[in-house]
Structures are given as structure tokens and as C-alpha cells.
Amino acid sequence: MKRLTLEEIAKIAGVSRATVSRVVNDHPNIRLEVRQRVQDVIDKTGYEPNRAARSLASNRSNIIGLFKPLVGLSDLFIDPYYPKLMNGISRECNDLDYVLTLFIFENRKEEKAKFNRIINSGLIDGLIITASAIDDPFVPVLKQRNIPFVMVGRAPQDANVSFVDAENIAGGYMAASHLIRTGYKRIACIAPELSTGVGEDRLKGFLNAFKERQIEVDKSLIVEGDFTFAGGAKMMRQLLPLKPDAVFAGSDAMALGAMQAIQESGLRVPEDVAVVGFDDFPSASNSSPMLTTIRQPVEQTGSIAVRTLIDIIDTGSSIPRNTILPVELVIRGSCGALR
Amino acid sequence: MKRLTLEEIAKIAGVSRATVSRVVNDHPNIRLEVRQRVQDVIDKTGYEPNRAARSLASNRSNIIGLFKPLVGLSDLFIDPYYPKLMNGISRECNDLDYVLTLFIFENRKEEKAKFNRIINSGLIDGLIITASAIDDPFVPVLKQRNIPFVMVGRAPQDANVSFVDAENIAGGYMAASHLIRTGYKRIACIAPELSTGVGEDRLKGFLNAFKERQIEVDKSLIVEGDFTFAGGAKMMRQLLPLKPDAVFAGSDAMALGAMQAIQESGLRVPEDVAVVGFDDFPSASNSSPMLTTIRQPVEQTGSIAVRTLIDIIDTGSSIPRNTILPVELVIRGSCGALR
DNA sequence: TATTTTACTGAGAGCGCTCTCAAAATATTG
DNA sequence: CAATATTTTGAGAGCGCTCTCAGTAAAATA
Numbered sequence: 001m002k003r004l005t006l007e008e009i010a011k012i013a014g015v016s017r018a019t020v021s022r023v024v025n026d027h028p029n030i031r032l033e034v035r036q037r038v039q040d041v042i043d044k045t046g047y048e049p050n051r052a053a054r055s056l057a058s059n060r061s062n063i064i065g066l067f068k069p070l071v072g073l074s075d076l077f078i079d080p081y082y083p084k085l086m087n088g089i090s091r092e093c094n095d096l097d098y099v100l101t102l103f104i105f106e107n108r109k110e111e112k113a114k115f116n117r118i119i120n121s122g123l124i125d126g127l128i129i130t131a132s133a134i135d136d137p138f139v140p141v142l143k144q145r146n147i148p149f150v151m152v153g154r155a156p157q158d159a160n161v162s163f164v165d166a167e168n169i170a171g172g173y174m175a176a177s178h179l180i181r182t183g184y185k186r187i188a189c190i191a192p193e194l195s196t197g198v199g200e201d202r203l204k205g206f207l208n209a210f211k212e213r214q215i216e217v218d219k220s221l222i223v224e225g226d227f228t229f230a231g232g233a234k235m236m237r238q239l240l241p242l243k244p245d246a247v248f249a250g251s252d253a254m255a256l257g258a259m260q261a262i263q264e265s266g267l268r269v270p271e272d273v274a275v276v277g278f279d280d281f282p283s284a285s286n287s288s289p290m291l292t293t294i295r296q297p298v299e300q301t302g303s304i305a306v307r308t309l310i311d312i313i314d315t316g317s318s319i320p321r322n323t324i325l326p327v328e329l330v331i332r333g334s335c336g337a338l339r
Numbered sequence: 340m341k342r343l344t345l346e347e348i349a350k351i352a353g354v355s356r357a358t359v360s361r362v363v364n365d366h367p368n369i370r371l372e373v374r375q376r377v378q379d380v381i382d383k384t385g386y387e388p389n390r391a392a393r394s395l396a397s398n399r400s401n402i403i404g405l406f407k408p409l410v411g412l413s414d415l416f417i418d419p420y421y422p423k424l425m426n427g428i429s430r431e432c433n434d435l436d437y438v439l440t441l442f443i444f445e446n447r448k449e450e451k452a453k454f455n456r457i458i459n460s461g462l463i464d465g466l467i468i469t470a471s472a473i474d475d476p477f478v479p480v481l482k483q484r485n486i487p488f489v490m491v492g493r494a495p496q497d498a499n500v501s502f503v504d505a506e507n508i509a510g511g512y513m514a515a516s517h518l519i520r521t522g523y524k525r526i527a528c529i530a531p532e533l534s535t536g537v538g539e540d541r542l543k544g545f546l547n548a549f550k551e552r553q554i555e556v557d558k559s560l561i562v563e564g565d566f567t568f569a570g571g572a573k574m575m576r577q578l579l580p581l582k583p584d585a586v587f588a589g590s591d592a593m594a595l596g597a598m599q600a601i602q603e604s605g606l607r608v609p610e611d612v613a614v615v616g617f618d619d620f621p622s623a624s625n626s627s628p629m630l631t632t633i634r635q636p637v638e639q640t641g642s643i644a645v646r647t648l649i650d651i652i653d654t655g656s657s658i659p660r661n662t663i664l665p666v667e668l669v670i671r672g673s674c675g676a677l678r
Numbered sequence: 679t680a681t682t683t684t685a686c687t688g689a690g691a692g693c694g695c696t697c698t699c700a701a702a703a704t705a706t707t708g
Numbered sequence: 709c710a711a712t713a714t715t716t717t718g719a720g721a722g723c724g725c726t727c728t729c730a731g732t733a734a735a736a737t738a
Contacts, residue, residue: 015718057695087443114433390725393726
């Protein structure tokens with residue numbers, strides 16, 4: 001079955017190519033009667049414009065890319081954060097009639113080569129960069145090449161780029177404050193990878209809570225994890241000999257891992273060690289005890305990232321748009337505040 | 340910064356457009372010296388062919404789509420299966436120089452409209468369909484429109500389409516056999532959504548193990564879950580009054596949920612109820628006790644799906660290619676066989 | 679050396695659309 | 709009703725590639 005072209009639709013409808021193009025693209029200045037007639041033909045034939053031709057002629061592809069750079073310690077892609085983020089992104093793309101492409105890489109060389117190809121081939125109109133390291137090497141080239149992009153998760157402070165993020169600092173602050181308020185004295189922190197803006201921010205918030213109250217923090221109680229369950233468990237085992245009575249883990253996966261490590265050492269959560277996580281993913285309310293955590297709106301993050309990106313694409317303006325989404329403390333069993 | 344074109348590269352290298360095209364596409368019959376010279380210019384300038392133009396002229400986009408239809412009960416996308424599958428798919432796409440687009444939908448109407456657009460706009464060269472229901476409505480239109488596609492997870496039996504799948508039947512069989520061998524008498528099954536080929540197959544394998552040994556199965560011990568942790572827990576709570584001494588849950592998430600339900604009812608795993616899962620995701624070895632499960636090679640599934648699809652695209656032949664990947668029983672603590 | 683093969687290379691015709699520009703049709707005004 | 713303004717339409721020139729076909733250069737053969 002041969003694919004229909006604009007030309008053929010035009011012939012059938014008895015108008016010119018340009019006119020069909022106008023109705024397809026919803027341009028003004030068409031007689032209603034003509035528009036109707038053409039639309040009928042389109043509907044009847046199931047005509048769908050050829051994307052390649054369109055994008056060649058208009059220099060716009062209506063495709064955006066989701067780019068997940070390699071980050072230090074771990075393969076984060078398995079974390080539920082990504083499916084959720086992608087759900088949000090995908091939904092918004094559907095609504096705004098954009099197509100989403102996915103770029104995940106496994107080593108630096110591949111990453112660099114493909115990145116240049118993506119950028120220079122005109123495939124995409126813009127890029128969402130996620131989970132990037134603080135000193136992401138791609139940002140400068142994006143800016144220089146003038147490719148629209150938005151970052152998800154904190155952007156480098158000086159970078160002057162658009163981003164959307166959750167209130168990670170406030171979240172860390174809320175978690176720590178809650179633990180302090182509840183009366184714990186030796187509060188540990190398993191921070192997410194610090195090379196990540198997210199990790200840095202959650203830890204900063206955590207520390208702020210102590211600073212504000214002029215409480216000294218025991219530096220040895222602060223360790224760096226890698227976002228994973230296993231990493232959380234491992235770090236917790238390391239922490240346990242130091243006798244913490246509470247721990248804030250910077251992601252639910254790590255919090256669950258920490259809980260596991262605590263319980264398998266014969267201690268109880270929250271009686272012996274209280275636990276607070278970050279994310280509020282489904283697993284948080286499926287654990288036992290249920291996890292107290294900081295809820296962040298991940299899907300919304302994704303959809304706002306798309307809206308922001310498309311706004312940048314449409315306006316062509318490169319003044320940064322930043323949005324920071326609120327988080328909230330969800331108190332459940334693991335923090336001991338409910339006893 | 341203006342983007343370079345073939346024409347300009349040609350001018351710089353002092354050859355014709357066609358010649359540059361030849362070196363870019365690695366065509367034979369070019370003098371080595373000329374090829375070198377052109378390649379140098381390309382490298383030096385960082386020239387990257389325009390994809391839209393290419394795909395318009397060649398009628399090939401080098402883009403494939405991953406399409407996740409809506410399926411009955413739940414939003415499966417959060418299951419770790421998807422990130423893993425996408426990892427495998429993405430890796431293979433990178434290797435074979437294809438770009439991956441993602442289509443996730445949230446309601447039937449949207450799904451149908453977008454599907455037609457995807458199919459008819461020439462955006463993609465082929466489609467990977469995953470987690471489709473047995474009676475997927477898209478398959479017939481794909482066949483009729485002659486769009487290359489491969490299904491991940493079992494295809495409808497009569498459909499005569501290409502698919503790649505794990506040995507779900509064998510997996511169910513192995514799980515049940517192991518439980519029978521270990522001596523359990525009241526073995527329950529929380530099957531994954533049956534509307535899914537996967538669910539049907541795993542259950543069938545489970546039943547086969549009993550049939551083969553001419554053991555009667557108690558039908559009331561067989562229930563249908565929805566792949567999720569919460570669903571597994573819920574179904575297990577429903578099962579508990581019937582006093583099963585073992586349960587095979589058709590996914591790790593459900594198995595973990597079941598374990599949770601068992602433990603919170605005051606029973607022990609595996610002493611009171613043994614548990615076997617399916618998948619062998621990281622969470623399986625992070626639970627307590629660790630989960631005995633059927634390991635399936637998800638990433639490999641993804642990469643083979645891509646290879647198969649591209650083979651179909653390249654050869655244009657529509658004879659179905661099916662590959663079924665082996666699974667294996669991973670014995671850990673939750674099945675009680677290690678005692 | 680003349681002639682036939684074979685290996686390279688370039689000219690040029692599209693691919694299916696968008697968009698500008700000018701012509702045609704219609705509406706508005708004095 | 710003529711003159712002018714406005715809306716609607718079509719012609720046609722690209723967008724940057726691929727690919728066929730014919731032509732030229734080099735190699736092989738007689």
C-alpha cells in the first residue's frame with residue numbers, strides 16, 4: 001500500500017498542495033468550506049504527513065530527546081525514579097504532540113560520539129538531560145551550539161541554564177528537622193552520590209537543619225551512598241558500629257536497604273534506629289515498618305521539563321527558566337514519631 | 340552556527356556531492372586516496388548528515404519505536420522489567436546505530452490515534468511491541484500495513500508474527516517442580532495477568548508440573564495478580580486462609596508482596612509458607628529471606644528483539660523469527676530447599 | 679598500441695513537505 | 709459602481725540527502 005502524499009490529497013480535494021498544507025497545519029486564511037472539504041479527504045484516506053519531509057522543509061522535527069549521561073558510581077536507570085520520570089515526560093509529549101527519543105549510554109566514548117551525532121544531525125529539537133553530574137561536560141557544548149535543553153535535577157550553580165528540580169535542600173532539611181524534633185541524638189545520613197547535584201542538595205539541607213539549631217554534627221555519621229538498595233545496606237552496615245539512633249537516607253531504595261541492614265543486625269526499626277527516606281515510591285509504603293519519607297513529584301517534574309523545553313524551542317529565547325517543585329514529609333512507621 | 344551540508348563538504352574536499360555521500364555511507368568503489376581526503380574534511384569539520392534529508396531521500400529513518408500498549412489491570416511500566424528491557428534495547432540500538440523512540444499511552448483513544456500517526460508518518464522503520472495483550476488489536480494493522488515489528492513476550496499463537504520471549508512455560512514448570520520436589524503439598528499460584536501471554540504461559544507451566552506427576556491441583560489456590568507488589572500482597576492475604584504451604588508468584592514484585600503478607604500475618608517464610616518468584620531482579624536478593632526465583636534474561640531479550648527487528652527491516656522478509664530464551668531456577672532462602 | 683573491461687566519479691532527478699510571493703477572488707469604501 | 713483593501717489560493721523554489729545513469733580514467737587484454 002503506497003503511502004499518500006500531500007500532492008495526492010490536493011488532487012483528490014481539487015486544491016493545491018499549499019492549501020492542503022494549510023489545513024494540515026491549521027493555518028488561518030482558508031475558506032471554511034475548503035478547509036472542510038480537504039479535511040474530509042484527509043480523514044477518509046487516513047493521510048498522515050511524512051515526517052521526514054516535514055522536518056526537512058521546516059527545520060523542525062517535533063522530536064525531543066531524553067538523555068541520561070553516565071554518572072559516577074552506579075547504573076541508576078533501574079531506580080523507579082526513571083520509569084516515573086519517563087511516564088511524566090511521555091504523557092506531556094503525547095499531549096503536545098512531540099515524539100520522545102531515549103539515549104542511554106554505557107561508556108564515555110560511546111556517549112561522546114553519539115552525543116555529537118545527536119546534536120548535529122538535526123534529529124531532535126531539544127534535549128532533556130537527567131541525572132547529570134554537577135560538572136556535566138555536555139552543557140557547554142549544548143549552549144555553544146545553541147540547542148534547546150533543560151536539565152532535570154539541579155543544574156550547576158553558575159551555569160545559567162534551565163532546569164526543573166524538586167526542593168532537595170528543603171527535603172533534606174525537613175527530614176533532618178523531623179528526626180531532631182522527634183528526639184534523636186545521633187542522626188546519620190546516607191547521602192546520595194554527591195557528584196550529583198541532587199545528592200549535594202539533600203545533604204546540604206540535612207546539614208542546615210543542624211546548623212540552624214547550632215547542633216554539632218558528627219561527620220563520621222555522614223556517608224555517601226549510590227542510590228541503590230544494596231548501597232544503602234552496605235553503608236548502613238558501616239554506620240551501625242557507630243551507634244546511630246536514626247538515619248536519613250537520600251533515596252527510598254537506600255532507606256530500604258538501610259532498614260534491611262538494621263533488621264538483619266538484630267536491631268529494630270524504629271525502636272533502635274529510626275529511618276527516613278526520600279522519594280516516596282510505592283516500595284516505601286510496602287515495607288515493614290512503612291517508610292517515613294520525603295515525597296517528591298517525579299511525574300510532574302517530567303511533564304514540566306517537557307513544557308519548559310518546548311517553550312524554549314518555540315520562543316527560541318535562551319533566558320533560563322527554572323522551576324523547583326515542592327516536596328513534603330510523609331510520616332509513617334519507620335521514623336518512630338508515631339509511637 | 341550554520342550547519343554544514345554535503346554540498347559544502349564536497350566543495351571543500353573538491354569532489355562531488357555523490358562522492359561525499361559514498362564515503363559517508365561506506366559505499367565501495369571509491370579510490371582510497373579520495374575517501375581519505377573526504378573523510379578528513381568530515382572529521383575536521385565535524386560534519387554530520389542531516390537525518391531528515393537522509394530519511395526523506397532513502398525512505399529509511401533508522402529509528403525504531405518501543406510501543407507499550409495499555410494492558411488490563413495495572414500500570415506495569417514501573418516494574419523493573421521495563422528499565423531492564425529498555426537497557427537491553429537501548430544498548431543494541433546504540434551498537435547498530437539506530438535511534439529509539441518511546442511510546443507509552445494512558446488511554447485507549449489516545450493510544451489508537453497516536454498509533455496510526457506513528458505508523459503512517461514514516462517516522463519509524465519498525466516497532467517493538469511489549470507487554471501486549473494476547474488479542475492485541477495493533478498486530479493486524481501492522482501486518483496489513485506491512486510494518487516490520489517484533490513482539491516481546493509471547494505472541495498470540497495463531498498470529499504468525501516474530502517474537503522474542505523467555506521460556507515462561509518452562510519457568511512455571513521449574514518453579515512448580517521445585518516446590519513439589521521439596522515436599523510441599525498445598526502449592527498456590529499467583530499468576531500474572533492472564534490477559535498477558537506471559538501470565539498465561541507461566542501458569543500453564545505451573546499446571547504442567549502437576550499434570551505430569553498426576554497430582555490434582557486445588558483450583559482455589561490459583562489466583563490472578565497484576566505484577567505488582569501490592570497486588571501480590573493482596574492476593575496472598577486472600578490465599579492465606581486456605582492454608583497453602585508454598586506459593587509460586589509469577590513475578591518477583593508479587594513474590595515480595597506475598598512474602599510481606601505472609602510475614603505480617605505472623606507466619607514465617609519459608610517455614611510456614613515457601614515462596615518462589617519469577618524474574619530475579621535485584622530486589623530478589625535483597626529480601627529477607629532471599630527470594631528463590633526463576634531468572635530470565637531481560638536485557639538480552641531486549642537486545643535480541645532489536646536485532647530481530649532490524650533483520651526484518653533489512654531483509655524485508657516477513658517470515659517470522661522467533662527466539663525463546665532460557666530461564667533458570669535460582670535457589671535461595673525463600674523456598675525452604677536449603678534448610 | 680588499440681581495444682575491451684573494470685573502477686571511479688559527477689550530473690541531475692527526485693523524496694514530500696513548507697513557505698514566500700504574486701495572482702485571483704471577495705469584501706469594503708467613498 | 710469604480711477604486712481600494714483584504715482574504716484566499718496556487719506556483720514554484722527550495723530543504724539536504726540518495727541513487728541511477730552516463731561518462732571518464734585506469735587496468736587488462738589482445
